Every structure is written in structure tokens, then in C-alpha cells.
Amino acid sequence: MKDATARTTYLHDYRPPPFTIDSTELDFDLYETHAVVQARLQFRRNPDFGGVDEDMLILHGRELVLEELRLDDRVLEAADYVLEEESLRIPKLRSLAQDGSDRFTVYCRTRIEPQNNTALEGLYKSRKMFCTQCEAEGFRRITYYLDRPDVMSKFTTTVRAEREKYPVLLSNGNCIAEGECEDPARHWTTWEDPFPKPSYLFALVAGDLVSLDDRFTTSSGREVQLRIFVEPRDLDKCDHAMVSLKKAMRWDEEKYGREYDLDIFMIVAVDDFNMGAMENKGLNIFNTSCILANSATQTDWAFQRVEAVVAHEYFHNWSGNRVTCRDWFQLSLKEGFTVFRDSEFSADMNSRSVKRVQDVAFLRSVQFAEDSGPMAHAVQPDSYMEISNFYTVTIYEKGAEVVRMISNLLGPERFRAGTDLYFKRHDGQAVTIEEFVNAMEDASGVDLKQFRNWYRQSGTPVLEIDGFHDAERQRFELRVRQSCPPTPGQEIKVPFHIPLRMGLLDPAGREIPLRLQGEPAAVGKDRVLAVTQPVETFVFEDVAEPPVASLLRGFSAPVRLKYDYTPEDLLFLMSNDSDGFNRWNAGQELALMLMRELQEDFRGGRKLALPKILREAHRNILAEAVDAGAEADRAMFAELLRLPAESFLIEQADIADVEAIHAVREFLLDGLAESHRNLVADLFESIPATGAYRADAESIAARSLRNLALSALVRSGEKDWLELCLRQFEQANNMTDQLAALQILTHSRAGEGVYQAALAQFHEQWRGEPLVVDQWFSLQATRPHPGALAQVRELLRHPDFEIRNPNKVRAVIGAFCGQNHVNFHDASGSGYEFLGEQAMQLDAINPQIAARLITPLTRWRKFDSGRQQMMREQLSRIGDRDGVSRDVSEIVVKSVG
Ligand code: BES
Numbered sequence: 001m002k003d004a005t006a007r008t009t010y011l012h013d014y015r016p017p018p019f020t021i022d023s024t025e026l027d028f029d030l031y032e033t034h035a036v037v038q039a040r041l042q043f044r045r046n047p048d049f050g051g052v053d054e055d056m057l058i059l060h061g062r063e064l065v066l067e068e069l070r071l072d073d074r075v076l077e078a079a080d081y082v083l084e085e086e087s088l089r090i091p092k093l094r095s096l097a098q099d100g101s102d103r104f105t106v107y108c109r110t111r112i113e114p115q116n117n118t119a120l121e122g123l124y125k126s127r128k129m130f131c132t133q134c135e136a137e138g139f140r141r142i143t144y145y146l147d148r149p150d151v152m153s154k155f156t157t158t159v160r161a162e163r164e165k166y167p168v169l170l171s172n173g174n175c176i177a178e179g180e181c182e183d184p185a186r187h188w189t190t191w192e193d194p195f196p197k198p199s200y201l202f203a204l205v206a207g208d209l210v211s212l213d214d215r216f217t218t219s220s221g222r223e224v225q226l227r228i229f230v231e232p233r234d235l236d237k238c239d240h241a242m243v244s245l246k247k248a249m250r251w252d253e254e255k256y257g258r259e260y261d262l263d264i265f266m267i268v269a270v271d272d273f274n275m276g277a278m279e280n281k282g283l284n285i286f287n288t289s290c291i292l293a294n295s296a297t298q299t300d301w302a303f304q305r306v307e308a309v310v311a312h313e314y315f316h317n318w319s320g321n322r323v324t325c326r327d328w329f330q331l332s333l334k335e336g337f338t339v340f341r342d343s344e345f346s347a348d349m350n351s352r353s354v355k356r357v358q359d360v361a362f363l364r365s366v367q368f369a370e371d372s373g374p375m376a377h378a379v380q381p382d383s384y385m386e387i388s389n390f391y392t393v394t395i396y397e398k399g400a401e402v403v404r405m406i407s408n409l410l411g412p413e414r415f416r417a418g419t420d421l422y423f424k425r426h427d428g429q430a431v432t433i434e435e436f437v438n439a440m441e442d443a444s445g446v447d448l449k450q451f452r453n454w455y456r457q458s459g460t461p462v463l464e465i466d467g468f469h470d471a472e473r474q475r476f477e478l479r480v481r482q483s484c485p486p487t488p489g490q491e492i493k494v495p496f497h498i499p500l501r502m503g504l505l506d507p508a509g510r511e512i513p514l515r516l517q518g519e520p521a522a523v524g525k526d527r528v529l530a531v532t533q534p535v536e537t538f539v540f541e542d543v544a545e546p547p548v549a550s551l552l553r554g555f556s557a558p559v560r561l562k563y564d565y566t567p568e569d570l571l572f573l574m575s576n577d578s579d580g581f582n583r584w585n586a587g588q589e590l591a592l593m594l595m596r597e598l599q600e601d602f603r604g605g606r607k608l609a610l611p612k613i614l615r616e617a618h619r620n621i622l623a624e625a626v627d628a629g630a631e632a633d634r635a636m637f638a639e640l641l642r643l644p645a646e647s648f649l650i651e652q653a654d655i656a657d658v659e660a661i662h663a664v665r666e667f668l669l670d671g672l673a674e675s676h677r678n679l680v681a682d683l684f685e686s687i688p689a690t691g692a693y694r695a696d697a698e699s700i701a702a703r704s705l706r707n708l709a710l711s712a713l714v715r716s717g718e719k720d721w722l723e724l725c726l727r728q729f730e731q732a733n734n735m736t737d738q739l740a741a742l743q744i745l746t747h748s749r750a751g752e753g754v755y756q757a758a759l760a761q762f763h764e765q766w767r768g769e770p771l772v773v774d775q776w777f778s779l780q781a782t783r784p785h786p787g788a789l790a791q792v793r794e795l796l797r798h799p800d801f802e803i804r805n806p807n808k809v810r811a812v813i814g815a816f817c818g819q820n821h822v823n824f825h826d827a828s829g830s831g832y833e834f835l836g837e838q839a840m841q842l843d844a845i846n847p848q849i850a851a852r853l854i855t856p857l858t859r860w861r862k863f864d865s866g867r868q869q870m871m872r873e874q875l876s877r878i879g880d881r882d883g884v885s886r887d888v889s890e891i892v893v894k895s896v897g
């Protein structure tokens with residue numbers, strides 16, 4: 001392996017910075033061939049440094065051309081400092097600085113080339129606009145700096161550029177002055193951000209942009225100006241984001257008592273962006289895919305994503321910006337907490353149970369996979385090589401689950417007291433996860449000592465539970481065993497504190513009052529057991545008949561639950577459980593169990609048969625959905641009818657047989673569609689087609705259930721339904737219905753004869769809309785049919801494909817490798833080879849994107865030995881490339897090493 005990874009950063013090496021920067025004055029001159037950055041930094045010795053006074057100043061910097069360096073008023077000569085790949089050192093501060101080096105200023109002028117910056121970190125160009133992305137360590141590509149989150153400084157920024165090309169010049173905070181430059185073709189603006197912030201929250205934008213403007217009055221009566229900046233062609237796609245922003249601002253006031261703190265809040269949309277969006281203080285920068293929403297061009301899914309991402313980045317203003325992270329090991333302090341906040345927001349705006357189902361489905365298929373693979377790490381990791389690789393589903397989604405558990409353990413009032421205390425105590429500070437937990441404990445009096453293991457230990461805990469009914473004593477015993485498999489660097493685990501929410505159902509489907517042994521009386525029908533020991537038993541009294549246990553309600557902890565349910569138990573829970581989440585989960589478990597058996601049949605070459613009990617389960621749901629009509633939570637019915645995703649089936653297998661998984665799933669979809677064609681048709685017809693488009697939760701749910709029904713109907717093979725699908729494709733007045741129809745046509749056997757014409761027509765219709773073209777790419781890249789790889793190779797040569805645009809890369813390469821399981825895992829190894837080739841090419845362009853793209857290869861342990869070997873070969877090939885990035889190298893070393 002090439003040695004790009006020599007540097008590992010450890011949590012236990014953390015030291016406070018020897019110096020802090022009180023003020024940061026930045027000056028940008030933007031040109032087509034380069035940019036000149038001047039920084040004036042006021043340093044001060046950090047009283048909290050501890051240890052011996054440093055006589056050396058070490059600044060971070062990467063790919064900068066240093067043009068001038070001054071310390072106080074003295075111009076430094078080359079002999080006064082040392083320049084290395086990633087740092088600038090000034091060794092003899094005391095002798096160089098004027099006043100004993102306790103306070104000094106550094107002036108530094110650097111030159112960079114934003115137009116050649118394809119890593120999209122630091123200052124870069126996205127199409128015709130300049131923009132920045134500084135988290136986590138991008139600021140050091142702009143100027144030499146103490147680029148670490150515990151150095152918080154007041155920023156003043158001046159931007160100069162040609163007026164004609166860049167009429168809009170933005171940075172964080174308030175615009176305090178603007179004018180014309182000496183060269184009358186150029187102009188400038190100066191921005192001042194009154195809140196001290198770490199460099200990763202710095203942002204700058206220059207472009208030819210238009211804006212949607214609005215206002216918001218905060219709860220204390222302050223007026224805030226809201227502006228969403230986009231390219232002119234996208235101005236008609238900003239309304240939903242603006243509505244979402246105002247909802248999020250109100251929600252954070254009501255639920256957390258958090259008011260916005262500047263006079264202006266701006267969002268800018270950019271085409272080329274590594275991530276979804278970024279919370280820079282007062283100037284959020286968004287991937288167009290997470291901000292634009294118009295019913296003609298975006299699906300309902302995109303509308304909900306926009307609502308969630310706008311809220312997420314806005315919520316960071318408190319959970320991330322006002323209170324920030326001490327170091328990047330604390331990343332989940334802001335990300336896990338903020339994901340929890342945005343998921344609660346989405347739950348309040350839409351259907352709570354559906355949001356929970358979607359979050360858990362994602363966690364279980366993606367985060368569980370990470371947690372059982374070579375990249376497994378704790379919510380608070382203890383080391384990293386490249387921090388960009390640690391923006392993971394574990395930090396985000398598992399981190400959010402851990403905060404959710406705290407919120408459930410404390411209850412709403414005490415949790416709110418905890419967050420109030422946290423924000424008050426640490427406003428303006430850079431803190432640790434430990435300080436968050438301390439605030440929760442201090443405000444609530446709840447002991448979270450053992451609970452802290454959730455932050456330190458990686459791996460998904462396993463709860464093995466057995467139930468025993470003692471008819472004579474009228475008792476029901478739950479014997480609970482917890483364990484956690486070894487993960488890299490953590491062989492042995494200590495027990496977790498696992499909140500296990502549960503209930504017991506009697507044979508008539510009624511909830512049994514729950515009295516634990518030793519309690520004088522029952523304490524409700526739905527309780528949270530604190531599982532804290534490796535093995536323990538909970539005994540319930542007054543249980544006359546054998547109950548069915550409903551366990552881990554609401555997915556009360558991110559664990560794997562093992563309980564010996566019979567298919568009949570699961571069917572029973574599906575119709576009787578009072579917990580909506582567990583009703584859905586029972587359906588998933590039932591399908592999973594039956595699908596495993598069918599996979600065995602498939603492997604044994606036996607004829608597959610549709611299990612009666614699954615047919616019955618689906619008939620019940622369909623009948624209920626038809627009866628319930630418009631009153632029902634149709635989104636929940638859609639979830640109940642969905643079979644477990646292939647990604648989930650792969651994760652749940654010890655060794656996944658992708659062909660069997662795919663074949664069985666397709667077989668069941670066909671069989672269920674065939675058996676229930678009349679009921680499905682009734683369901684379809686009971687839901688009115690979209691009239692005037694609305695993006696509210698109810699209309700979204702109706703479309704999702706109707707389109708699910710349509711896909712089953714087309715599967716059933718009747719010509720009329722295929723024609724109806726074609727008509728919907730041609731006549732739909734919204735992207736959700738149009739794309740759903742196109743997906744059915746391209747992915748189903750029935751669509752074989754017509755899909756190519758439909759794809760061509762769709763491209764013709766939407767070629768001017770890059771985000772729609774991304775959808776068009778993805779649909780083709782995820783076609784499960786043989787020959788998909790050849791098609792994907794064609795797509796890479798399509799004039800609309802751009803390897804430098806992350807959205808395009810994700811739409812084609814990412815979609816094929818991450819979602820088209822049968823084709824990516826083709827026994828020939830062609831899918832793996834394809835990814836190897838693409839990853840090497842991308843690594844030279846954008847290491848962050850390359851590193852993310854190879855994730856599917858790191859899951860090699862899940863597959864048979866032949867595939868394992870081929871996957872590892874590709875990883876090694878990628879890691880051996882001359883000039884391999886630190887990002888990619890870390891992933892390769894950790895997953896094959
Ligand atoms: N701070 C992150 C964006 C980020 C991540 C910047 C990694 C640099 C490196 C932002 O708050 C975020 O988490 N964005 C998410 C979306 C969110 C809804 C979870 C993203 O970009 O995917």
C-alpha cells in the first residue's frame with residue numbers, strides 16, 4: 001500500500017491551542033486565473049494552554065503559494081520560517097515579535113487557483129460562481145491559519161471581483177460596506193460577523209445570482225431578513241425551501257427556545273458540492289439537490305429532503321455554531337444531536353411513525369453494515385487518519401439514536417432542561433460530548449454513567465431474549481442477554497445501558513397491565529426496561545395466558561433483537577400491536593424469515609412457492625388500506641406493503657447470496673401482485689390521481705401508495721395497466737408521478753418494449769434541468785437487468801455526464817455500485833473492476849468523493865470467498881495507485897489491511 005496515511009490523529013493527544021486568534025481580517029481578490037488572499041490575524045497567547053510557553057507558531061496550510069509574510073510590522077525572510085506540505089512554522093516568535101510575543105499580528109498574502117480546485121474543498125469554482133467549503137479542514141486551503149474548531153475568532157471579510165460576472169458578493173454576518181474598486185469594472189463588499197467562530201464555518205460566495213427574499217419575526221420581535229440565492233434559471237424552485245426555513249425557525253423557538261441571532265440569514269445553492277449542505281454562520285451553502293424543489297422537476301422525496309436539510313443546517317446555528325466542537329472527535333456532538341433535532345422536526349411536520357420507520361430502515365441497512373465492517377468506529381472515535389472519512393452514518397445516525405435514547409430516558413421536560421442548560425453553559429464555547437452528557441445529567445438528576453458506553457464502544461449490541469410463561473404462577477419471564485461483537489481495536493466490550501421499551505399482548509390482542517415482580521401494582525401497559533447487565537431476567541406477574549411480547553417498541557435502542565417469534569406471532573403483532581412502529585417491524589421480520597427460507601429453496605434449485613402467511617398478511621393490509629380510505633395514514637400503508645430492501649437483506653445475512661436475494665424478492669413481488677390484483681386495483685382506484693399538486697404530507701402519502709399499487713398492477717402483466725402507466729408518464733403534472741411511472745417502465749419486465757422510448761422522451765423533455773437529468777441517469781444505473789454495466793459505461797460517455805460534478809458521479813457510479821446489487825456483485829467481478837477503475841480516476845480529481853464511492857467494496861466480508869477475493873483485489877489496486885490520496889488510502893488500509 002502506498003504510504004499516504006502516515007499521519008494518525010488520536011483523541012488522547014488533544015492539547016488546547018498554544019495561541020488563539022482574536023480577530024481575523026480577510027481580503028479576497030478574485031480573478032479568472034487566480035485569487036489573492038490577504039489575512040490579518042491578531043494572535044494572543046492562550047491562557048488555557050497549560051505547559052511551557054511555546055516559542056513556535058505553527059499554522060496549517062495546504063496547496064498555497066505564500067507571497068508575503070509579516071509578523072507585526074516586520075517582513076519575514078525565508079530564513080525566519082519553515083514551509084512544509086501542510087504547515088507554516090515560525091520558530092523564534094519571541095525574538096521576532098514586538099512585545100514579548102504575548103500578542104502579535106500576522107499578515108499573510110497567499111495565492112490560490114480556485115478554478116483548478118476539483119477537490120471542492122476551500123475556495124473553488126462551481127460553474128460560474130466562486131464558493132467555499134471549509135468543514136472540516138478546508139480553510140487551510142485558503143490561507144495559513146489555526147484551522148481547528150477550538151480556535152474561535154471574529155471575522156471581517158472583504159471580497160473584490162468583476163462586477164459584471166459577479167454582481168453578488170457574500171460572506172458571513174452583516175454587510176457593512178460596499179463600493180467600486182479603483183478598476184471601475186470591479187467592485188467590493190465588506191462583511192462582519194459579530195459572533196466568534198471557528199474557521200470551518202467561514203464562507204464566501206461570488207456570482208451572478210438572483211434571490212428569493214422574505215422576512216421572519218423572531219419570538220422576541222426581532223426582524224430577520226431571509227434570502228435564498230440561486231442561478232436565475234432556478235428562481236422558480238425556492239418557495240418550498242423558504243417555507244421550510246420559516247417552519248424550522250419557528251419550531252426551534254417553540255421546541256428548544258432557540259432564536260436566530262443575526263439580522264440576516266442567507267442560503268446559496270451551488271451545483272458542485274461534495275455533501276448535501278453546510279451550516280456556515282449566516283450563510284449556508286447548499287447542494288442544489290437539497291434546496292431546489294418545484295413540483296414539475298422534483299419528486300416528493302426531494303421536497304421532504306429539502307425540508308429536512310434546510311432545517312438541519314438552520315438548527316446548527318445553535319447546535320454547532322453557537323456551541324461548537326472542541327475537536328473533530330466530538331463531531332457527533334453537533335451532527336448526531338442535529339440529526340436528532342431535524343428528525344423530530346420532520347416527524348412533527350409529517351407522519352411521526354413513518355419518519356421513524358424510514359430512519360430505522362436506513363439505520364439498520366446502512367449503519368449496521370458499517371458497524372459490522374472494517375470501518376466500524378465509536379460515535380466518539382478515538383483516532384482517524386482523514387477526518388473527511390468520519391462523516392459517517394455512525395457519527396450521524398447512530399449519534400442521533402444515542403441522543404434519542406437520552407431524550408427518552410429523561411422525558412420531554414427534563415430533556416429540555418438539559419438542552420437549555422447545555423446551550424446556556426456553553427454558549428460561545430468549543431466543547432466535548434462529555435460536556436453535553438454532563439449538562440443532561442446536571443439538569444435532570446438522571447445518572448448516565450453506564451449510558452456513556454454508547455459513545456465509546458463501536459459495534460451493534462445484540463439482545464437475545466427468551467420468553468417463558470409459567471401458567472401455574474401466572475408469570476411471564478423475559479430472560480435477556482446482551483453482547484456486542486468485537487470490532488476493530490475493540491475486542492472486548494462492557495455492557496451497555498439499553499432502554500428496552502415493551503408491552504405484552506394477551507391472546508385477544510389486548511395490552512396486559514405490566515407489574516414487575518416486587519411491585520405492588522401494575523405500572524402501565526407500555527414500559528421501558530433498563531437492561532444493564534450481561535444477563536438478566538424480568539418477571540411479570542398476573543399474566544394468566546401465554547402472551548405475545550412486543551419488544552423494542554419504537555426501536556428504543558439501536559440493537560439487533562433476537563427473539564424466537566413464530567410466523568403466527570408476527571402476523572398477530574402486525575394486526576394487534578398498539579405500537580405502530582412494531583406493527584411495521586413485525587411485517588418486516590415475517591417477510592425476512594420467509595425470504596430466508598425461500599433463498600434456501602432457490603439455492604437448492606427447488607421451485608419457489610408464495611408463502612400463505614405472507615399472502616394473508618398482505619391481503620389484510622390491502623383490505624385495511626382500501627377500507628380506511630382517505631382517513632388513513634397512507635404513507636404508513638405504503639411502508640407496510642414494502643418488502644425489506646435488498647440492502648437490508650444483504651446486511652441481515654451472514655454471507656449474502658445476492659442472486660438469491662434478488663430472485664426471491666422479485667418472485668414475491670410478482671406473486672403478491674398476482675394474488676392480490678383485484679384488491680390492489682381497488683386500492684389504486686380508491687386514491688384519486690393528483691389534481692392540483694400539493695406537497696403536504698397527506699398528498700405525498702397518497703401518491704406514494706398509489707404509485708406502489710401501480711407498480712404491482714403493471715407487474716401483474718395486464719396490458720391495460722401498462723397503458724395506464726404510460727399515460728401517467730406522458731401526462732403527469734408533477735415529477736413524482738412522472739418519475740414513478742418511468743421507473744416502473746424501466747425496471748419491470750412488462751416495460752421491456754417501451755422503456756427505451758420513454759427514457760429518450762424524458763431526456764428530451766428535461767435536458768435543461770441538471771437535477772432531473774441526475775434522476776434519469778440513476779434510473780438507468782439501477783436497472784436490475786443483465787447488461788446494466790454496459791449501459792452504465794455508455795452513460796459515462798453521455799454529453800450530460802461530468803466526472804467533476806459529484807451529483808453526476810453519485811447518480812451514475814454511486815447508484816450502480818450502491819443500489820444495483822445484482823449487477824454490481826455480478827459473479828464475473830466486472831462490477832468490482834468497474835468501481836476500481838472509476839475510483840482511481842476520481843481519486844485524482846476529488847479524493848473525498850472517491851473515498852465515499854468505494855464504500856461498497858469495504859463490505860467484502862458479507863460475500864462468498866470468490867467475491868471477497870475480487871473485492872479485495874480492487875481495493876488493493878486502488879490503494880496502490882501512485883499519488884493515492886490520504887482519504888482513499890485510509891479506507892483501503894483499514895479494510896484490507
Ligand atoms: N456539516 C455538515 C456538512 C459537511 C459534512 C461538511 C462533511 C463537510 C464535511 C452538514 O451539517 C450536514 O450534516 N449535512 C448533511 C445533510 C444533513 C441533513 C444530515 C449532508 O451534507 O449530507
Ligand code: ZN
Nearest residue numbers: 312316335338
Ligand atoms: Zn450537520
